[in-house]
Amino acid sequence: MATVELTTANFEEVTSQDGIVLVDFWAEWCGPCKRFAPVYERAAEKHPDIVFGKVDTEAQQALGAQFDIRSIPTIMAIRDGVIVFAQPGALPESALENLIEQVQALDMTDVRKKLAEHNH
Numbered sequence: 001m002a003t004v005e006l007t008t009a010n011f012e013e014v015t016s017q018d019g020i021v022l023v024d025f026w027a028e029w030c031g032p033c034k035r036f037a038p039v040y041e042r043a044a045e046k047h048p049d050i051v052f053g054k055v056d057t058e059a060q061q062a063l064g065a066q067f068d069i070r071s072i073p074t075i076m077a078i079r080d081g082v083i084v085f086a087q088p089g090a091l092p093e094s095a096l097e098n099l100i101e102q103v104q105a106l107d108m109t110d111v112r113k114k115l116a117e118h119n120h
Helices: 011-015 031-046 061-066 093-105 108-119
Strands: 020-026 051-056 074-079 082-088
Touching (some): 031 093, 074 093, 082 108
16 A cells, blocks of 8 residues: 555544554655655555555644654654654664554553553
8 A cells, every 4th residue: 555645634534543554754855754765665565454644744834743743754653543653763674664563562452541541
């Protein structure tokens, strides 16, 4: 599956669904973003069950601000509507695969319980 362009119009709809959504915050002028793009595309091809979204921080400044993106690329992982990972920096292919495996292995019942405890 190809990557999906995420905008303020579709971000909430795409990321609130069940399943895993990875988000790549990037910009046209960012060298590391351009080098990371093919790695991200290959991962998208290997994992058709995961949504691979891209947010152009120049075109979608409100989304960048909403998530306090200060450095790009930033990779965010969302599972079942919950942000479970967010980190700036381009990941090598092996690290991206490792991240995907970790997100797939999460016990979301446990994650929600910890979030609820943290928020009270």
